[in-house]
Amino acid sequence: MSSPTPDALLGASDVRELAAALGVRPTKQRGQNFVIDANTVRRIVRTAQVRPDDTVVEVGPGLGSLTLALLEAADRVTAVEIDDVLAAALPATVEARMPQRAGRFALVHSDAMQVRELPGPAPTALVANLPYNVAVPVLLHMLETFPSIERTLVMVQSEVADRLAAPPGSKVYGVPSVKANWYAEVKRAGAIGRNVFWPAPNVDSGLVALVRRAEPIKTTASRREVFAVVDAAFAQRRKTLRAALAGWAGSAAAAEAALVAAGVSPQARGEGLTVEEFARIAEHRAAEDTQHEEPGT
Structure with a gap:
């Protein structure tokens, strides 16, 4: 890999000049x-x-600040950008500032939530400054859609980073924590100050590192079934699981039966459960549904 020129990356004046030239705000x-x-x-x-x-x-590569740094280090980079102007401009920015690596870059002009395939080799890593308003759904979609992604590092709003990396029992442990943990081991990986952004956001930012599980969660329940339990449990997080899961299970009694079968106290709350425990609840409910199906259905 040839070394990029020292000024290949974008500085503050470069970003503003490029944005002005493109008419981007x-x-x-x-x-x-x-x-x-x-x-x-x-x-x-x-x-x-x-x-x-x-x-x-x-x-969300934007004007290409992180893209260029990634091209310095990786074999290939594929950027997914929804914005028409930014998507049109990014290949030219790469060509102008890092021509020796331009052949290793690909641009997908799309909403990341709609992406089902990417050009070139399967991605091995996801690295992104995610738009804060869609960070969690985009992260979960990419992890589900591209199982080849082994390592992930995302920059998100600090509070979102805390929720993603929260352990069971934490005050901020919730749906993002459990769903991210379905795919990976998750941890906070640092903080980012506001002054490195233009415009400076009104919130602090944090880095979250995710390493995909070597082995998937052992369960006969599907991801969709497990996530349905998670969503139900946290929709009414002040309630006990017996009450919170009543709608999901069909009744409080059915919820209690699934919880007891899974070895979880009906008086527990979702914030105290691991992803494995949620999977067991889904598994036992699915098994109970199968037992009650009419022959031939």
């Missing part, structure tokens, strides 16, 4: 806050442990 609607500090994007790449043989997928 960051929009709150799409959660756009562009990183303007080269040291920050290099730190993100280091923290993500991007390897020379990685194929990295990046969601």
Whole structure:
């Protein structure tokens, strides 16, 4: 891999000049806050442990600050961008600032939530400054759609980072925590100051690292069945699971039966359960449904 030129990455003045040339103003609607500090994007790449043989997928590349840093370190980078102007401009930015790596870059102009396939080799890593208003659904969609992604590092709003990495029993443990843990081991990986963005956001940012589980959660229940239990349990998080899962199970009695069969106290609350325990509840409910089906149905 040839070394990029020292000024290949975008600095604050580069970002503003490029945005002005394109007539781009960051929009709150799409959660756009562009990183303007080269040291920050290099730190993100280091923290993500991007390897020379990685194929990295990046969601929301914007003007290309992180994209260029990823191209310094990875074998290939595929960026997914929804914005028409930004998507049209990014390949030219890569070509102009890192021509020796341009052949290793691909652009997918799409809503990340609609992406089902990517060009080139299967991605091995996901590294992204995710738009804060859609960070969790985009993260979960990418992990589900691309099982080849082994390592992930995302920059999100600090509170979202706390929720994603929260352990059972934590005050902020909830749906994002459990669903992320279905796919991966999750941990906080650092904090990012507001002054490295343009415009500066009104919230702090955090890095979250996810390493995909070597073995999937052992359960006969499907992901959809497990996630349905999780959603029901946290929809009324102040209630006991016997009450919170009554609608999901069909009645409080049916919920209690599934909980007892799974070895979970009906008086427990969702915030205290591991993803494995949620899977057991879903498994026992699914088994009970099968037992009550009419022959031939």
